[in-house]
Amino acid sequence: MSERVPSLDALSEALQRLPGVGPKSARRMVFHLLERDREGGRVLARALDRALEEVRHCRRCNNLTDTELCPICASSRRDQSFLCVVESPSDIPAVEQAASFNGTYYVLMGRLSPLDGIGPEDLPFDGLDRRIAEGVTEVVVATNATVEGEATAHYIYDRLEPQGVRVTRLAHGVPLGGELEFVDGSTIDRALTRRYSLEED
CATH class of the missing domain: 1.10.8.420 (RecR Domain 1)
Structure with a gap:
């Protein structure tokens, strides 16, 4: 030995x-x-x-940053009324590859998963409500195309639709069961362009 x-x-x-x-x-x-x-x-x-x-979390969106606000939240060139909700900071670079998106983000730091004991109270939905109150008119839900990601998307729709916010979902250019951070930019670009209302599900 x-x-x-x-x-x-x-x-x-x-x-x-x-x-x-x-x-x-x-x-x-x-x-x-x-x-x-x-x-x-x-x-x-x-x-x-x-x-x-x-490195810490942006106080506005939960992205990783070394300043109080991440560069995306701090940028005057971003459309503050258009919000993309993702599960993890690692999903943001994937969406950023899509040249069609010029909004801002909100990171959930996870997804709803009853089997793992993760319910709405375990994710920062109160921060999402605060972002909506800042004048957001459309939320595109870019949670992963998994059972948990779909459940999270529908919860967000049910939470935000009464507030008069348009809630859309990435179209099915993203493969079912796929993780967003591993999807190429052109696929995400098509999914953003063809996003659909969650009300249609």
């Missing part, structure tokens, strides 16, 4: 916290950094430490 090196094991286990990284991939990363790119490892460590210290 080979002797273990605790510091190598600890680094490998830490890397396995990343999505899609298993023990073998983590071990390859560890050996690459320590054998071939120690300076790269130091750059990575400093950048990660800085991000952990400085």
Whole structure:
């Protein structure tokens, strides 16, 4: 039985916290950094430490930012009356690939999932209500095309429709069961252009 090196094991286990990284991939990363790119490892460590210290959630939309308002919320060029609701900050770059969208965002930080015990009280819908009160006239719901994403979309429609807000949904250019962050920009662009009213469902 080979002797273990605790510091190598600890680094490998830490890397396995990343999505899609298993023990073998983590071990390859560890050996690459320590054998071939120690300076790269130091750059990575400093950048990660800085991000952990400085990055927080935008007070208006929950996007990740290092300022009080994210650059999208702070921009005077964005259409403040057009709001896109997504599940995660990682979905925003995917929608931004679509040149047809020039509105702002609201990040739910999750989705409704009764099986996992996640109900409306567990997501920041009160913040969404505040955004609507700021003059939003249309909300395009860009939750993922999963059972939970669809349930979340219909909850948002039921919540906002009485307030006189137009609530639309991405058209089916996004594959059923697909995760938004992995969909290409042209597909999202078509889905935005062909968005439909949730009332039609």
